[in-house]
Structure formats: C-alpha cells, structure tokens
Amino acid sequence: MLWLYILLGIVLFIALVMFIPITLRASYKEKFWCAVYIGFVKLQLVPAKPKKEKKKKKAKKQTQKTEQPKKATEKKPSLIKKYGIEWLLNLIKKVAELAVSALQDFFSHILVKKLSLSISVAGDDAADTAIKYGKYCAVIYPAVGTIVRVVKCKGYGVDINPNFSEKAETEINFDFAARIFAFRLIGLAVKHGIKGIKLLAEVKND
Template sequence: MIALWILLGILLFLLLLLLIPVYIRAGYGETVTLDVQYLFLKFRLLPAPEKPKPEKKPEPAPKQEKKTEEKKPNAMTEKAKRFINAEGFSGFMQLVGGFLKLTATQAVRIIRKIRLRDFDLYVMTGGEDAAEAAILYGQVCALVYPAAEVLFTLTKCGKRHRRISVDLDYNVKTPYVQLSAAVSIRPLVVVQYGLQYLIGLLPIYQRFQNPRKRKTQNAPAGKPVRN
C-alpha cells in the first residue's frame, strides 16, 4: 500500500511539472538569440557558446590512400521504390498526403496551445532606386500584416502585447529587420499531441514497411458463340 502511495505521489509530481509552462524568447537583429526558461533554469541556445579551440597536435605521417568503397544505396530510397512497385505512384502519393495531413494537423493543434506573450517586429525598407524601394515596401506590407494576423489569431495574442511596424526610408540602402518574441507552452500539451501524432503515424509507417500488392483485374471471358 505504501508503494502505491509513493507511485501516486511521483505521478502527481510529474504531472505538476508538465503543467508548468516553458518560456521561450527569440530575437533577431544583428544576431539571432534564443533563450529557454523552465522554472529557475535558463538556457541560452543561440548564439551557441564558443568551444575552446583544441591544441594543435603534430600531423601524423601520410597514409596510403584507401580504395574508395562503393556507396551503399539509401535504405529509405529503396523502400520507397519497393512501395511504388507494389502500390503504384498514386498509392505512394496517398501515403505522403496522409503523412503531411497528420503532421500539419498536429502542428496546428500545438500552435493553438502556444501563448504569444510578446511580439515586436520592425521592418525598414529602402534602396538606391526609389521606385524599387516603394514596390518592395508594398510587397513587405502585403506579406507581413496578413501573416502576423494569422499568427495572432492562432496564438490568441492580445493587442497590448503585439507591435508591428513597416517603414520606408529612401536614405536606407539595405533593408533590415528587428524581431523580438516571447512565447510559453505547457510541456503536457507537447506530450499529449506528440503521443497522438505517433499513434496516428503508426499505421502509415506499417503500410510503408509492408505495402499491399496492386490488384489485377482480369478481362471478362467472352460468351460462347451459339451455332
């Protein structure tokens, strides 16, 4: 009985950890920055810390060149060819379509659970030619604002936490972008939809490993001719 209570306590503790959100902050300007924070732990992923340069060792004596070995065929490519031979190209495209649909569906579900805490995007356009700079400004506006609106709708970002600005300056020779964003997500969401993705991926993987043979239709036999 004590062991059962200990097991339940461990499970509740793990559930609590999965409910605590992970905070991710990204930035883009002169360099790309990416920080991840969970509880009191904070990690800098980008830019990656510089590794100490290893000491130079004396170069070994040149060895005799070995004969180039023949490249082995890619296992995935061979399986794809076998699948196409068994089910045809249409069957292969149906399999790929099912994989892409499953991936996109689970990705959108995860994105909908992401909380966009802060979003600040500033784009400055310009160029040596005034006409080209004006065209570029219109293209950037037509791309940035609708895409950002879709993002804000999916992540349910409030108007107070989002700032977007696209400017045009003919004195600027090279356009540039500055971005700062902060998001949070609960690990439980990633675990839940990740398991659903793997379960949905299992029949696709099994079919890819064991393709079904195409059915061949025999032509109907002709009727006997009466004398």
C-alpha cells in the first residue's frame, strides 16, 4: 500500500504545480516597476535588484598550448542556392503562421485582472497641450481596445485629460496585473512545440 500513497502524493503534487498562478504586475508613477509572481514567489524584473559582488578568485596559471594550423573548411552552399527562393518563402510563411497561432492561443488564456491608466497631458502652451492630447488619445484608446478584445479583461479604465495650467507637467499613473495558470503554459508549450518539431522535420527532409 505504500507505493499507492507515494503515487497519490506525486499526482497531488503535480496537480498543485499545474494550477500555480503566474501573475505579471507592473506599475508606473514617476518610476517603472515590474515583477512576476509564481505562486507566492516574487521575481522582481524592474528595477533589477543589485547583485552581490562575488569574491575574486585567484587566477590560475594556464598552460600555453601550441596552436595547430586549422584545416581549411569547404564552404557549404547557402540554403537559397540549395533549395531555391520559393522554399525559403514557404518556410517563412509556415514559421509566421506558427508564431501567430501560438500568440493567439497564449493571449486567449490570459486574464487581465487590472488595467488602469491615467494621464494628465500638459504642453508648453494651450495649443501644444491640445495637440499632445489628441496624439495620446489617437494611440492609447485604440491600443487598449485591441488588448481588451484579444484577452479576457476583468476590469479596466483609461482616463486621459488635458491640463492647461501654467508650468504643468505631463503625469502618468499606470497599474497592471495579468494572470495565467502554469498548466496553460505547459499545454501551449507542448501543443506548439510539437508543431515546431514537425516543421523542423519537414525542413530537414527537404
């Protein structure tokens, strides 16, 4: 019966690992901050934590070896010359299709828990402020709309306002949190990894 308990323990451990949430958090308020949480483990990306200085190891004396003259290697024909331009274009097309499919699957499994963006736009004068405000709106609103359509979004808010006060400066406040489960990433890696291996096999067989 001991082996059965061990087997159940392994299965339970794998199940727990598979359902570990992987969360990306990012924020901006004068400074940019970004971190990845794997379960309760935090990996800070920006700003990077300063690395501890390692003690300098004593340099070991290296024995000098007499360099032997390298044999001239024959140049292999380029892939384009060997297979033709049509083969290369077909390969690029297949790689692009695989990349697009993988990205679509990846983004479809992401849950955006929070997307908050607030911008107070200011320029040198009223006219400059109005021009900058129009540019910000023309870029940010369509970009956020695209994100909301591609991924599952629990809550989001975008607020862009012009600030016509004298000596005002543009202020940006950003807060973002998105989550995906480990089993989703593993499933995507297996699914599209197999497709990639098949594509590689086709290239080698050509």
